[in-house]
Amino acid sequence: MLEAIPNNVNLSDDPKLQRALLRWQPQFKEWWLDMGPDGFQKDEIYLRTAVSVEPGGWAHWDTVKLPDYRFGIFLAGPRKLEEIYFGDNIGRKLWTQVPGEFRKELRRLIVTQGDTEPASVEQQRQLGKTAPSLIDLRALFQVNAEEARHLWAMVYLLHSHFGSDGRAEAEELLQRRSGHPDHPRILQAFNKPIRDWLAFFCFTTFTDRDGKFQLASLAESSFDPLARTTNFMLTEEAFHMATGEKGVGRVIERTAQLMRAGTDPAAVGAIPLGVIQKYINEWSSATFDLFGAEDSSNAATFFAAGLKGRFQEGSDKRYADHVALEGAYEAEVYEGGHWTRKEIPKRRAMNAYLLDAYEDECRRVVGKWNKVLERYDIGETLTLPSLRFNRKVGIYSDQPYDAHGQPITRAALDAEIERLLPNPDDYALVERCMVPVYAPGKVANWIAPPDKGVGGKPADFAYVRFH
Amino acid sequence: MTSAILAQPAAGQSGAVIETQTHPGQYRHWKLRCEGPVAHLIMDVREDAGLHPGYELRLNSYDLGVDIELADAVTRLRFEHPEVSVVVLTSGKDNVFCAGANIFMLRQASHPFKVNFCKYTNETRLAMEEATRESGQYYLAALNGVCSGGGYELALACQEIHLIDDRSSAVSLPEAPYLGVLPGTGGLTRVVDKRHVRRDLADVFATLAEGVKGQRAKEWKLVDAVHPKSQWSAAIARRAQELVKPGRPQRGIALEPLDKRREADRIDYSHVTLSVDRAARTARLELRGPHTAAPLPAEPAQAGSRWYPLALFRELDDALVELRLNFETIGVLTLHAQGDLDKVLAVDELLARHRHDWFVREVLLLMRRTLKRLDLTARSVFALVEPGSCFGGFLCEPALAADRIYMIDDPHQPTALALSPLNNGSFPMGNGLARLAQRFLDDPARVAALQLDTRPRFSPQEALAAGLVTAAPDSLDWDDELRIAVEERASLSPDALTGMEANLRFAGPETMETKIFGRLSAWQNWIFQRPNATGERGALSLYGEPASPEFDPRRT
């Protein structure tokens, strides 16, 4: 059964990997059936499958049933550099095996990253029932299948490089379950269900983008297999983010159309702009916390060891200093009644650098959404809340800040949260909009149609054929 | 009660005075909840309430302040809540039981402070084990989340360990891989000596930074049971109920605050005075005899916390902790007992007669712990038997713990020292021996020859002949001999003395307890001193810092 696994890691000549997968793959299949999309198992879906790393090989289009999806194992091609280029080991050869002294750190990085991949599939498993169109339903399944493949990618590293302990960890990645009372997922943000499609589009915009930045920083790793695995995953991640970005954009477009025509969106089963803003606030601020504390000793260790770099560490355009032992990251925090400048030694501030790069990109995305609003000329804009808003982790978590990043009291923050994050009425309103539309070419009333089809097919193609 | 003057700084070189006394109303880091026979001791450390500035007590990590509260709770449970037969030790925080001693606190601490902190911490853990064994208060560790380093050491001090099985929470001893030091406050020793974890598995465990979780932790005997999250509270409650023992005393006593007054160079208690001479690096610890030896009430516990032997030893215990923490540079401690020897022996007789009563038994156990604390205090201790002194029976025991005993031989002022049956078994040392038995390791018959049942009294020459005292100078020589002995002692290397005394004090067999302290004093402290841990490039120095450690590769 292993022959069917597309790969470029020489699986057929690797008895160690074969043995591990023989045991793990059946468990994975069970998980994919139990925790993958709820329903739709007999339906034929037009999906992209990665079959090789050659140009175009990552996107082989075909009609498949979900249980038959072929999950592959791929490393991106060799890197141009052969030497470590940041941290304490600059100039040494890249590691092709796990250095014993960094086993614990690498294991932790891989398990934490790996845990998020199946988690998001679990969080999204009910959404198929309320898809606003076939093309969106297809996109959902595509994201799910690729997240599951990302799990394979991390499991490959555990199986190949961490011995029996790695095999045990790989099994536990299938045993933890999003929101499970006994064995939840490791990171809290991955334990709440993604309850509706607006949440799904926000999740793929903001939380998958965290995934992108984490993967990008791992793609700099001196541990070459990790770098090349994550590098390949980034290709797929870009599609997930595009699904989110375009999805939210289409919701905004539909709402703007209605507002322009003087129609109250809520009255016709669409979503008011204020609710969209609240969803943006909710998912962006929850994702900020995923980056971890701005001042982090773990982050320093990961950088020093050369395990995790900054965003685009290898591109000299961004950073001249790859040792990062001198100088400090500076942040303004409000402490004891006045603003103070907090200096964090660079290496300990690696999470902060990554978060800043992330925030930049989020602002650009919100900017694009505002372009949509501009076209309809309704005098409204959307905003990204400040990095300081509603934080549970890091240097902004002690003192509450409002969405503009200004200090407020704890009580005022509670009031702001009430005002700025979705409340039960908002969720109920969005839920009422969620009616499935499964006719080819048709879309639900709360979202604009996509501008074009995918995979070389027209927008009204039957991307999912029900059986 | 005299109001305590506590704010005045008096602590040698280490800055602010560390307050050694507390009570549940003042706890910042623990909650003690008693529900009939089951008590919950809940660790919920306040991040911003560290003993010193410069670190935050994240993730239920602890410093000495946290441990002083724990020690207080363990003692109070025994006196104030004798009805409790099961103590569930758990955390008030989600997903984390305890991350161990705070690394940033350890890093900024002076070496003597670090050692005294570890020692005190282990004394508290031994007190928990003693409570389980001797007082029928069974400690159950309910690890509701990550449990690492000192957190797991704390769990190891419990009789039974339960771990939540959420596929993430692990027990671990990551000191060696992360910090380049040892889980040396009993961690390694208890893993193999108490829980009998196989040595090769223990070797893997102690180098596995991420620890061991779930079923495997149970298989390796690192924990006794694992429970899924949804059944956690019910499973712990059920197990606690199973362990409840009926027939416990129902009414405890209140441990009232100590009568304690602090001045710059002395602390006065009702029956104890500790006074220091900083320039000479000496201290005088005076214990005063009882005013009366009135019989105990029908219900002995009604005598309360002011009952002489209890009050005396609580004060002595506190004075020893004070000496260790707040008077770092004092090298020689002279021990004095002033009072009426007849009354002391009358109290001794009461203790012996009522030793099966729960309250008197607890008093005897508290004495035992205090005397062990004295054994483990790294100061040279000379007991001085002078005119008017009352070292007798239980009150002779501190003298037997001393490194030397000097007794004045003055025909004009007869001086005596007395023994009683309590000296032969009621106050075993950490190695399990009575101090008298250990004194005569060469010939056990010498203890029998003392005829302790008669509560014998010894004149200076008799005491010398019996081997009870080191020297018996006459009154003309006394002052000079003592002055020279103390001055000479104070001039020797403090480190050499600490090592020498620890070697000589614990002759006889090894027990888990002596091993722990022996290894704590030697291995742990040695490693703490080495450049590989605390040098500029040492692992402890650089933990959480941007730079990576560099080791001197030579094995010793």
Ligand SMILES: [Fe+2]
């Ligand atoms: Fe992913």
Ligand SMILES: [Fe+2]
């Ligand atoms: Fe993704």
